[in-house]
Amino acid sequence: MLVSKRMAIIVSALAAAVTAQPGWAQKWEFGAGGGGSFYKSQTVTAGSASGRAGFANGFVATAYLGHNMYRHVSGEIHYAFGKNDLQLTSGGAKAAFAGQSHAVFYEFLVHSAPVGAKVRPFVAAGGRVKMYPGTGPEVTDTDLSHLAQLTKTQEWKGLLTFGGGVKIQASKRTALRIEFRDFLTQFPNRVITPNRGAKVGGWIHDFVPIIGLTFLL
Numbered sequence: 001m002l003v004s005k006r007m008a009i010i011v012s013a014l015a016a017a018v019t020a021q022p023g024w025a026q027k028w029e030f031g032a033g034g035g036g037s038f039y040k041s042q043t044v045t046a047g048s049a050s051g052r053a054g055f056a057n058g059f060v061a062t063a064y065l066g067h068n069m070y071r072h073v074s075g076e077i078h079y080a081f082g083k084n085d086l087q088l089t090s091g092g093a094k095a096a097f098a099g100q101s102h103a104v105f106y107e108f109l110v111h112s113a114p115v116g117a118k119v120r121p122f123v124a125a126g127g128r129v130k131m132y133p134g135t136g137p138e139v140t141d142t143d144l145s146h147l148a149q150l151t152k153t154q155e156w157k158g159l160l161t162f163g164g165g166v167k168i169q170a171s172k173r174t175a176l177r178i179e180f181r182d183f184l185t186q187f188p189n190r191v192i193t194p195n196r197g198a199k200v201g202g203w204i205h206d207f208v209p210i211i212g213l214t215f216l217l
Contacts, residue, residue, distance in 0.1 A: 026115055026216040029066040029074075033177060033212020034059065037082050040205040042187055044088070044147050046198035051090030051147050053192050053200050055099060058084035060208050071114040076124075077106050080183075082206070086134055086150045086192055093143040097136025097150055099191070101206075103183060104128050105161055123164040124181075130159040132188040148200065149193045157185040167214060175214040182207055 041054030059082070066076035082101035087094065107126030113119060133154035165179025183206040194200045 027068050028217040029068070029076075029175075029214050030064065030217070031175075031177060031212050031214035032061070032063045033179075033210045034061045035208055035210035036060070037084055038207045039084060040207070041087075041089075042200050042202055042204060044194060044198055044200035046147050046195060049090065049146060051088060051093075051144060053088050053148055053187075053194075054086075054204060055084040055206075056087045056096065058082060060210065062210060062212065066109070068115045072111045074109045074111070075106065076109060076126075077104075079104055080208075086136075088144045088148055088150060088192070090144055090147060095144045095150060097134065099132065099134050099136070101130055101132050103130040103159055105130075105159055107161055111167075118169045120167040120169075121164070122167065124179075125160075125162050127158065127160040129156055130183065130185050131156050132191045134191050146195055147198050148195055151191055151193055153190055155188045155190040157188055160184040163208075165210075169216075173216050175216060177212040177214050178210075179212075180207070180209050 037058045037060045039055040041052040044051050044053040060080055062078060062080045064076050064078040066074050068074045080103040084099055085096045086099040087096040105126050105128035107124045109122045109124045111120045111122045131154055134150060134152045161181055161183055163179060163181035168176045170176055184203055187201050187204045189200060
């Protein structure tokens with residue numbers, strides 16, 4: 001009889017704990033979002049001539065699947081599509097044509113609030129790969145061809161991602177997600193090819209603010 005009472009107390013305590021933390025069942029999240037894409041261009045030099053090479057401002061669309069592995073830590077796999085024209089500028093001259101990017105990456109998220117909280121600020125870091133394809137018609141003879149050529153080719157680069165944001169639960173199964181990322185790769189110098197004797201390189205930043213909708217499972 002005493003054992004039965006103890007078991008009943010234990011069962012009641014477990015039930016109360018589960019009821020008090022309904023978010024613990026939210027092991028998986030998936031969602032999508034969109035936002036702006038703002039690249040920091042690089043300096044290209046050829047002797048005494050110089051200009052800026054990179055990508056015009058554009059937009060990004062994303063989709064992801066996340067797994068809440070611990071109370072404060074989750075992992076997510078992302079796909080991000082970017083639409084940004086390739087561009088080259090020097091003085092008042094400008095050359096450009098259509099370009100895209102496709103990124104696939106995995107991130108770890110560390111939250112300041114546990115799973116199930118209404119508001120969950122987080123920081124994120126990860127990486128994988130990003131592809132830069134030039135999609136417009138090539139123009140080989142421009143006022144800036146002595147600096148670089150914008151080419152209709154594609155190039156894969158290793159990707160690092162850093163950022164943060166906040167998840168705001170709107171209902172039992174949905175949440176608003178506001179976040180910011182820095183997508184960091186080496187300069188794609190096959191898509192934007194420096195002319196002979198010209199130099200451009202280093203790392204290129206893509207600053208991306210995103211608003212999205214998350215579904216909690």
